[in-house]
Amino acid sequence: MANKTVTIEIKRQSGPDAQATWEKFELPWRPGMNVISAMMEIAANPVTAAGQETTPITYDSNCLEEICGSCAMVINGKARMACSALVDKLEQPIRLQPLTKFPVVRDLAVDRSVLFENLKAVKAWVPVDGTYDLGSGPRISPQEQEVAYPLSNCISCCCCMEVCPQFNDATGFVGAATIAQVKLFNQHPSGKVLKEDRLRALAGDGGVQECGFAQNCVQACPKQLPLTEAISDVTRDVIVQQIKDLVRS
Template sequence: MPSESPACETVELQIRRQDGPTTKPYWQTFVCPVRPGANVVSLLMDLREHCVTQDGTRVDPVAFEHNCMEEVCGACAMLINGSPRPACSALIAELEAPIRLEPLPKFPVVRDLMVDRAALFAHLKRVKAWIKLDGPWDVHERAPRVSPKEWQANYLYSRCMSCGCCMAACPQFGPQFGSQFGPEASFVGPAPLAQVRLMNAHPTGRYDKAERLHAIMADGGLSDCGNAQNCVRVCPKAIPLTTAIGELGRETTLQAFKDLFGPH
């Protein structure tokens, strides 16, 4: 007589849903079968095929973002059991059930678990988090030399994938902290600050160092950090964000002295 096949494991999934940016959120509960090695993204992908709530009601598939499935792009970041983290690296077997999924806080909800990270990218532009190629320096024939020690330190910050987890956990970042100078002058957040540290350490990026430092010395910059250190606790790439903020504190102080006593 053939042996009975083992029962399929299931998990209860509680999802905070929202039909649009201006509608009220609501909760739905699902009971989903779990494949071996499944993560939150794969569970949501399976749920799209048979999106039926725990009480048997068929509903629209849950909207969410994902791309790389390798914790590189940052698109799938959401609140999982109350903690901001990428969904692709959140293994079901390691999560406490029931699993609660919510959109990443501090960012406007587009639909369900999808959020608009425009504020993060706007702040990256605000601090000029890029390297200019055009200038009086030679970048065409060979790359600038960087010592192994500098490379090792800079690499830690280059791993940022703009997922927004650090911003979601930061108590000083969010639409509720409007500035008297408008939303474009609100706190830039830990991710853009770390990118200032990275770009200023680049052999070519250092030519715009003063401009970046002036950007974070303005309203909504470095002085708005409350040193809660939530950012470094939730960063999925273990980026030393508070170390960067400390280094930038010294750099901005030196820049202030240069502005005060330097040549005019």
């Protein structure tokens, strides 16, 4: 085991408009090694397998325990979290690429601001003014909590958007993560006040009608969110809201 090594190939790009290239790295194997720890070693000592010095690897990471969602990337062709990707369970050479559906900032770091713009568009929050004492929050039954908890586990990693065939510039589809958050906040006793606004937002361009129910998102989600159920429920609610608006008009 002393001479065992790990080979990693990384797609490098010095900037958004730069030409992408591949670099190979080789480093000593250690027990319990994950992709993030391997990249930390490469970033600390950026020397390729051929012995050439290069620039440190740029990538996003924070919590290192699959909570923050920042280290999502394409690992051996699959969108997943680098912190929970164990080296021993990956075929070598391990090939690392940035998420392909988002603008590259540098190397493995991408700009995922489209997700947060989508969340703002559907008002994915509980409206609390904050300028005066609102008193105790509404009581939520254990049954309601059981339904809400899985949806609240979304870590904004964007893996669901990466694997979705409908998430592209042509459709403008908001993606499963945004729709799931609409269901979460529409169920909240205080969040319901914006329910109609959220449903109308999803009835427009890029809304629920763009979903092709490929269900790739369910397979890719690291937190195993009930995305198919959320999309189905929200689609029904959007249709009901459209009928209501039609009758009112």
